[in-house]
Amino acid sequence: MWRSTFSEDSMKWVYVGFMACLETTIWLVSAMVDCHLILTATGSSRLYSQDRAQLGRQLQRAQCRYFKDLFFSTISTNHILGYAADGYARVKGISAIVTTFGVGELSAINAIAGGYSEYVPIVHIVGTPSTVSQRDGMLLHHTLGNGNFQVFADMSRNISCAMAMLNDPNEAATLIDHAIRECWVQSRPVYIALPTDIVQKKVEGERLKTKIDLHHPPNEAEKEDYVVQVILKYLHQAKNPIILVDACAQRHRVLDEVHKLIEKSGLPTFVTPMGKGAVNETLPTYGGVYAGNGSNEGVKERVESSDLVLSIGAIKSDFNTAGFTYRVSQLSTIDFHSNYIRVKYSEYPGVRMQGVLQKVVARMEKLNVQPGPQADNKIAKEDQELSKDLVISHAWLWPRVGQWLQPNDIVVTETGTANFGIWETKFPAGVTALSQVLWGSIGYALGACQGAALAANETGNRRTILLIGDGSFELTAQELSTMIRQQLKPIM
Numbered sequence: 001m002w003r004s005t006f007s008e009d010s011m012k013w014v015y016v017g018f019m020a021c022l023e024t025t026i027w028l029v030s031a032m033v034d035c036h037l038i039l040t041a042t043g044s045s046r047l048y049s050q051d052r053a054q055l056g057r058q059l060q061r062a063q064c065r066y067f068k069d070l071f072f073s074t075i076s077t078n079h080i081l082g083y084a085a086d087g088y089a090r091v092k093g094i095s096a097i098v099t100t101f102g103v104g105e106l107s108a109i110n111a112i113a114g115g116y117s118e119y120v121p122i123v124h125i126v127g128t129p130s131t132v133s134q135r136d137g138m139l140l141h142h143t144l145g146n147g148n149f150q151v152f153a154d155m156s157r158n159i160s161c162a163m164a165m166l167n168d169p170n171e172a173a174t175l176i177d178h179a180i181r182e183c184w185v186q187s188r189p190v191y192i193a194l195p196t197d198i199v200q201k202k203v204e205g206e207r208l209k210t211k212i213d214l215h216h217p218p219n220e221a222e223k224e225d226y227v228v229q230v231i232l233k234y235l236h237q238a239k240n241p242i243i244l245v246d247a248c249a250q251r252h253r254v255l256d257e258v259h260k261l262i263e264k265s266g267l268p269t270f271v272t273p274m275g276k277g278a279v280n281e282t283l284p285t286y287g288g289v290y291a292g293n294g295s296n297e298g299v300k301e302r303v304e305s306s307d308l309v310l311s312i313g314a315i316k317s318d319f320n321t322a323g324f325t326y327r328v329s330q331l332s333t334i335d336f337h338s339n340y341i342r343v344k345y346s347e348y349p350g351v352r353m354q355g356v357l358q359k360v361v362a363r364m365e366k367l368n369v370q371p372g373p374q375a376d377n378k379i380a381k382e383d384q385e386l387s388k389d390l391v392i393s394h395a396w397l398w399p400r401v402g403q404w405l406q407p408n409d410i411v412v413t414e415t416g417t418a419n420f421g422i423w424e425t426k427f428p429a430g431v432t433a434l435s436q437v438l439w440g441s442i443g444y445a446l447g448a449c450q451g452a453a454l455a456a457n458e459t460g461n462r463r464t465i466l467l468i469g470d471g472s473f474e475l476t477a478q479e480l481s482t483m484i485r486q487q488l489k490p491i492m
């Protein structure tokens with residue numbers, strides 16, 4: 001049996017919604033090496049138990065060392081599978097789901113689109129009809145009845161950073177490796193279509209000796225040095241620079257570099273709503289959330305009066321900027337991105353921020369540092385009085401949440417009130433925050449909470465906390481039953 005290797009230990013679980021594609025599971029369990037949890041959609045329990053035994057035998061035969069750790073469970077719907085995979089990936093780094101051709105994959109498509117928009121790496125494997133049925137245009141269930149078997153893949157094409165149509169066993173292994181690599185490096189979903197007749201095929205195993213390379217090629221040295229030099233020129237000249245951290249700093253995995261920059265520079269540091277949780281908020285230079293007119297107290301003034309904003313991984317969407325009320329001139333901004341750097345109005349395409357940040361930190365001299373506001377969870381006296389009166393005000397609630405949170409908690413907030421309220425909560429160290437500020441599909445947070453809680457079980461004793469409105473809760477409430485069965489104990 002062909003087995004690909006995956007060099008990150010983060011990809012551990014496969015969510016399976018289509019048990020007719022049992023072998024898909026094996027491919028994926030194999031492909032991801034560390035995979036040890038498989039979730040199925042409810043209703044497939046009979047198949048599930050038969051397949052489970054078969055899967056076990058095959059894994060034993062393949063001497064899969066993860067067999068002993070392999071767990072099975074069910075999840076209620078395909079779209080919650082997608083949300084759960086999103087939540088899991090945001091905590092652990094990457095995740096995968098397996099769905100049924102047409103009916104299953106379309107249910108998951110909202111969640112996958114969310115992953116695309118918010119840069120979440122999810123491998124979406126779809127069990128499709130056999131290549132023969134597709135070639136002959138047979139009138140099969142789960143089709144539109146018009147012989148078009150590509151239509152669902154086409155729907156996923158624009159929300160996937162790579163497509164792997166495994167119609168030919170000779171190229172299947174290469175396509176799988178390529179898709180998984182793209183998923184990781186671009187930090188976005190990929191789509192893998194696996195026809196039933198291909199599932200059984202054997203492919204070359206030699207490649208298993210080589211791990212998939214998940215690294216980006218380094219920036220061109222001369223170009224990178226030049227950009228670093230330009231950045232340092234402005235940074236050393238600046239009178240009151242600040243650092244602003246946004247979502248892509250997390251998604252493109254530069255938080256180590258960002259923290260080194262914060263600590264060495266001593267600059268006041270702020271996050272955007274989508275960047276919440278990216279930075280250690282207990283650092284003395286952490287000042288709070290900048291979101292234009294929706295900023296924490298004192299933050300808008302400090303950020304907007306800065307003569308140089310080091311903006312890292314920005315996604316300047318409507319909610320992330322409180323309705324485009326950012327008032328930071330491009331003339332006083334240096335943007336760091338995963339595939340380009342923009343210094344004021346000069347753009348440097350093809351230069352990735354990771355290498356640039358490393359060199360900026362290494363070569364940076366003493367900077368002009370003007371202190372900024374300090375974030376806290378203090379509740380104003382008048383708000384404390386109000387809440388004694390049986391009215392829980394937002395001004396009281398969100399700092400109070402911050403007082404109650406513990407280090408390393410995972411905090412999931414839903415579109416609606418919670419996503420805005422959390423701006424007023426200062427986190428303890430190590431908190432991971434999950435939200436869908438850009439995509440904003442309500443019901444997401446409950447599914448993501450499930451995936452996050454499953455991931456939390458793997459990563460030590462972390463609490464998972466969900467803050468969600470009742471309207472959103474109703475969309476995915478059925479998933480509570482799965483969480484109870486899985487003995488997950490998120491706090492909601």
Ligand SMILES: Cc1ncc(C[n+]2csc(CCOP(=O)(O)OP(=O)(O)O)c2C)c(N)n1
Pocket residue numbers: 414415416417418440441442443468469470471472473
């Ligand atoms: C799938 C989806 N349908 C509709 C919307 C539009 N929408 C945004 S917020 C919201 C209401 C949410 O209600 P609730 O969870 O009670 O919000 P809260 O009280 O927390 O503000 C709706 C319908 C959406 N974002 N996503």
